[in-house]
Amino acid sequence: MKGFYLVLAILILATAFGLWYRANNGRLRTTDMRAAGADEHGGETIDAQTIGVALGARATLVQFSSAFCQPCRATRQILGEVSEMVAGVAYVDIDAEANLELVRALDIRRTPTVLVLDSAGRIRKRASGLPRKADVIAALGDLD
């Protein structure tokens, strides 16, 4: 009987976690204003040399992926489509495992992680998990 209650407790806890996970996964958040060297928009800056592509005139979408990440492919599809659809939006997909130094500097813990940079390379939005396409497009609109 003890084992039965334990199973029940695990399933209830896992369901609570799963609902929280589903609600928060892939949500684009405005990056922390308190970050070191914050200007009016807050946050950190990434330059073109670091990510290996020229920054977009309007925005740059930076994705971090890994080999054992199921939603990375769908994320790539969404971000690729958005960058083709919206003028001035660049997109780069980076292998997190091969770029651990950058991953540490940006404190990336999960894949996929998506950063939305403005035209100056400032990190303005951040999401971990598969983002919704409409949210990415809305985030681009928020940059101006």
Added chain:
Amino acid sequence: MTISTGATAGLTPATEAGICTRVSIDPRGPRFGGAITTVVLAIALITMGTTFGTAVIAWQAIVFALGAFVGLRAQPYGLIFRTFIQPRLPAPAELEDSAPPRFAQLVGFGFLAVALVAALLGATLISTIAVAFALAAAFLNAAFNFCLGCEIFILGKRLSKSN
């Protein structure tokens, strides 16, 4: 603060590394397997401490080992899915890479190996904890499409290669 690695040469694009560019499996297969695993591990917890309970743990350890070391095609629950379930379902909307679910099988094997050794040594508490974690992960995978590799792989890399 500007983040810079200083060297462009060090950057590897994900597609070049072959991340999720191979598509080979029906994504419903691993989720079906997760559902069966959930039931099996629940039975293992309820019968923990008995010979039957230890046999269930041993069975699930073998299942995970086949999935992780031989391949998802050799995994018994995947076999059940392809033989009895998949023919009755419409074609999947898209296929997925087999590497992420295979990684999850490997992690599952790790927990079940600990659980089995502990059960054989009579360390029921340790065995219970290991099976409990595996049960939570299998349930989350089946019910919420939880991706274990997404959560722990990069974190593990960061910790194992920390400066």
